[in-house]
Amino acid sequence: MQRRGGGARSVGGIGGIAGVLILLAGWYFGFDTSNFVDLGGQGGSQSAEVTEADREAEQFVSVVLADTEEVWGELLPQQAGVPYTEPTLVIFKGAVQSGCGGASAASGPFYCPADNTAYLDTAFFTTMANRLGARGDFAAAYVVAHEIAHHVQNELGILGQVNQLRAQVSEAQSNELSVRTELQADCFSGIWARKAQEKFRSLERGDLEEAVNAAKQIGDDTLQRNAGRTVQPHTFTHGTSAQRQRWFVRGYESGDMSQCDTFSTNQL
Numbered sequence: 001m002q003r004r005g006g007g008a009r010s011v012g013g014i015g016g017i018a019g020v021l022i023l024l025a026g027w028y029f030g031f032d033t034s035n036f037v038d039l040g041g042q043g044g045s046q047s048a049e050v051t052e053a054d055r056e057a058e059q060f061v062s063v064v065l066a067d068t069e070e071v072w073g074e075l076l077p078q079q080a081g082v083p084y085t086e087p088t089l090v091i092f093k094g095a096v097q098s099g100c101g102g103a104s105a106a107s108g109p110f111y112c113p114a115d116n117t118a119y120l121d122t123a124f125f126t127t128m129a130n131r132l133g134a135r136g137d138f139a140a141a142y143v144v145a146h147e148i149a150h151h152v153q154n155e156l157g158i159l160g161q162v163n164q165l166r167a168q169v170s171e172a173q174s175n176e177l178s179v180r181t182e183l184q185a186d187c188f189s190g191i192w193a194r195k196a197q198e199k200f201r202s203l204e205r206g207d208l209e210e211a212v213n214a215a216k217q218i219g220d221d222t223l224q225r226n227a228g229r230t231v232q233p234h235t236f237t238h239g240t241s242a243q244r245q246r247w248f249v250r251g252y253e254s255g256d257m258s259q260c261d262t263f264s265t266n267q268l
Contacts, residue, residue, distance in 0.1 A: 050093070054122040058091050060137065061120060064144040065089050067202065071195045072152055079257045080156060087151040088117040089144070109143055111150035113159045118147035134217040136210030138203070142189055142248075143214070149188035153181065178237040179220075180262040183247040186215060186239075187260035190251025208252070215244035243268050 069086050076084040090096060095104045099115030109120045124143065128134040153159050162181050166174040193211060197203045216222060219241025221231045238244070247268075251260055262268060 053126065054091075054093060057122050057125055057140075060140065061089065061091055061144055064141045065148070067196050067200060068145060068148045068192060071192050071199060072148070075191070075195060075257075076152065076155065082155055084152075084155060085116070087111075087148065088115070089147070090117055090119045091122055092119060093122045109147050111147045111154070113150075113154045113163075116151060116154065118144075118151060120144070120147065128214065128217075132214075132217045134210075134214035136206070136213075138193075138207035138210040139214035142193075142211040145189040145192045146185050149185035149192070150181075152188055153185060158184070172234055175235065175237050179239045179243075179268070182238040183243055183268060184260050184262040186244050187247040187251035187262065188257070190248040190253075191255055191257060191260070192251075193248075194252045194255045212245050212248060215248050216241040219244050239268065 069084075073084045073086070076082050090098075093105070095102065096119055098110075098112045098117060098119055100110075100112040103110065103119065105121040105123060109118070109124055111118045120143070125140045128139060128143070129136075150159065159181070162177050166177050169177070189211075193203070193208070218238070220236035220238050221233075222241045224231050224235075233240075239247075247260070247262065
């Protein structure tokens with residue numbers, strides 16, 4: 001992935017359109033992730049020491065965030081007739097307090113609709129590469145794009161409707177709604193990748209393969225299998241590897257938000 005100049009924001013600086021923060025919390029809050037919309041997978045380090053890798057992660061994330069702002073700032077009004085309000089993205093280490101409650105690195109990346117903020121642990125990129133087998137800078141960009149896609153869903157009013165429905169149905173039905181929400185975010189991530197390529201020429205050889213592989217490695221079935229557990233489809237909350245790959249590719253190939261309607265299809 002080619003990195004454009006001038007896109008990075010300084011640590012701790014909240015700009016006019018979005019903020020990227022490093023929160024160095026060395027303790028853990030009690031947390032309830034029921035209101036989080038997350039990527040899936042496992043979190044990483046509990047250390048509060050800021051490393052060079054942390055600084056590099058912050059710089060990389062800020063560049064990707066800037067790209068998402070430009071893409072969705074144009075795309076959402078064009079395709080959905082909705083103005084785009086940029087989110088905040090918080091990079092934390094160890095633990096964080098959000099509008100949805102407290103969370104630790106173990107919860108993985110998540111988006112909190114209550115404060116329009118995406119949260120990403122600094123160690124997650126290392127975890128993706130070393131433990132989940134999802135290597136490459138565009139795999140990391142996919143993580144950021146997925147969380148921002150949840151913000152797009154929030155801007156469209158989708159998350160509010162889904163959360164209301166999930167509170168009224170059975171656990172199995174709630175899980176299915178969660179899967180459809182996550183797959184739509186994967187599809188939106190694919191749209192972002194296509195538009196970023198068209199707008200910035202930011203993709204290099206192998207980048208798409210990195211993103212598709214990342215989608216594969218964080219599928220519910222793959223995560224359960226790699227953890228040595230029996231695959232239990234009724235517990236899925238994010239979708240299978242094949243589903244996550246398929247919807248990302250669908251978004252990339254179409255560039256059309258209307259092609260990401262995961263809620264009215266029987267073919268996930």
